[in-house]
Amino acid sequence: MSTVLPLPTPVLRNADRRGAREADKLAKRLRHQVGKAIADFGMIEDGDKVMVCLSGGKDSYTMLDVLLQLQKKAPVSFSITAVNLDQKQPGFPEHVLPDYLRALGVDFHIIEQDTYSVVTRVVPEGKTMCSLCSRLRRGALYTWAEQHGFTKIALGHHRDDLVATFFLNLFFHAKLSGMPPKLLSDDGRHVVIRPLAYVREADIAAYAEAKRFPIIPCNLCGSQENLQRKQVGLMMQQWERESPGRIETIARALGDIRPSQLSDPKLFDFLSLGHRDGAARADAHAWLAGEPHAAPAPGNDSDA
Known part of the structure; x- marks a missing residue:
């Protein structure tokens, strides 16, 4: 039986130093990416009251941690309050988040x-719960934000979430839309921001591990395997394995839209493109009906 000898102390110290340097580089990169997103989209202004929605997952922990770091040296003054919605899932460790935040x-x-x-009462067994769950969660958080005068609601969606949502809407809803870094709620009363919009999920996972955040898994929707979002996620993972950097390219493309190169007449005036002054236009009904356009009457030449 072979004996495993311990590594020499200098080797361990060098490994620790390398690990610390990598952790510092990662933290710096995340601060830069979050700071750039805040600046690019005007996410936080002087005097803002920011409600940071904390779920207990790696994304929201990272968002809170980086925002607290940026707050210390930010060019504007803003407050941060971490808010968690306890949805009363069986077995939810209620003490973890309060202990961590205190x-x-x-x-x-x-x-x-x-x-x-x-x-669980409304959704039939075997059906996905995410849609209803997210609506209820959003309603509770929005109501509390309004009652307490918060000016911004920060959510922990990252770059990969933004790309995945784009493909979900493309594949399953036949529309080109996604998850914007900043939006106004449908009722016009809340501004939602996503400070992690430029951050890779892999970097968040590495950061959460390095920081040893007390992760709380979601046992409600996270255990459902046949979600459309999971299908898209697997597709994106395969793309990244086969063509590293593809997701970053797609993420950049979401910020470089060319309306004239797409097909939406509400975004670009195709009707006026190349239109000759005075030329008559036929509507869709006339084209589909196949009725020929009436010719000018003889002797009624406008140039005469």
Whole structure:
């Protein structure tokens, strides 16, 4: 039986130093990407009250952590409050987030609302729960934000989420739309921001591991295997394996839209393109009916 000898101490120290340098580089990259997204889209202004939605997953932990770092040296003054929605899922470790946030010294609030029972009662067994669950969660968070005067609601969606949503809408809803880095809610009362819009999911996973965040898994929708989003995610993973950098290229393309190169007459005035002054236009009904255009009457030449 062979004996495994311990590595010499200098080798361990060198590995630790390399790991620390890589962690520092990653943290710096995330701060740069989040700061750039905030600047590019005007996400945070002086005097903002930012409600950071904290789910207990790697994405929202990373978002909160990086925003707290940026807040210390930001060119504007803004407040941060971490808010979690306790949906009363069975087995949810209620103490984890409060303990973590108290140790961090962050202002926080836990909203308690039993959306779990509603979703499991309304959605038939075997059907995906994400749509209803997200609507209920969004409603609870928006209501609390309005009641407490928050000017921005920060969500932890990252670059890969934005690309995946684009393909979900393309493949399953026949529309070119996605998940914007900043949006106004449908009722016009809330501004939602996504500070991680430029950040790769792989970097978030590495950062969360390095920081040892107390991750809380979602046992409601995360355990459902036949989700359309998972199908798109697997497709994106395969693309990235076969052609590294493809997802980054697609993400950049979402910020470089050319309306004249697409087919939406609401975004580009195709009717006026190349139109000759005075030339009559036939509408779709006339084209489909196949009725010939009436010729000018003899002797009625306008140039005479």
